[in-house]
Amino acid sequence: MKLSKQFIYLFIVAFLTGCGPSFTLVKDERINISKRYSVQPGMDWSQLKRESVTYWTADGLMLDEIVFLESIQDGKTFFGDEKSNPFKSNMSEIEIAELFIESLKINGQWSNGKYKELKLQKFGSFDGFNFGISLVNKDGLAYKGLASGAIIEKELHIIFFLATEFHYYDKFKNNFLAIVSSIQKT
Secondary structure, X not given: OOHHHHHHHXXXXXXXXXXXXXXXXXXXXXXXXXXXXXXXXXXXXXXXXXXXXXXXXXXXXXXXXXXXXXXXXXXXXXXXXXXXXXXXXXXXXXXXXXXXXXXXXXXXXXXXXXXXXXXXXXXXXXXXXXXXXXXXXXXXXXXEEEEEEEEEOOEEEEEEEEEEOOOHHHHHHHHHHHHHHOOEEO
């Protein structure tokens, strides 16, 4: 049994025995994501919070997820780990995208990944950026996604969407884009 299949099996067993993660319901009403901004979900989502990382999913985390990385401070990593290189508030958008993919590969155990089509774009009323994501897990399953972010008062805020390339990416891509376009300063 491969490592990722073992993890899924253990996750299911832990969930069924009551030791699994605790999901809550996010209703389709404006919600504060951080002290800096809020979004309109556009539909009901299942939410899992882990410190400064918030996950939303409709059909399951291994299928589709929208992830909010909140208030990443200078010198901290994207996922609070000690393996990744830290974010620096003076990084360019290209450096942030490269660090983001590197951090995903380290923390998500992806065998391959890249960003594409990086461009400057508003993050609500903030100056920001966005880019596409392409990842392949160790079992060869392809994932696609999008990321949008901004440095706000020297803290990085990123929202990203990741789903299996087959079916789920197309199913939820427009939901993600609507969430990003709904960003409002709090």
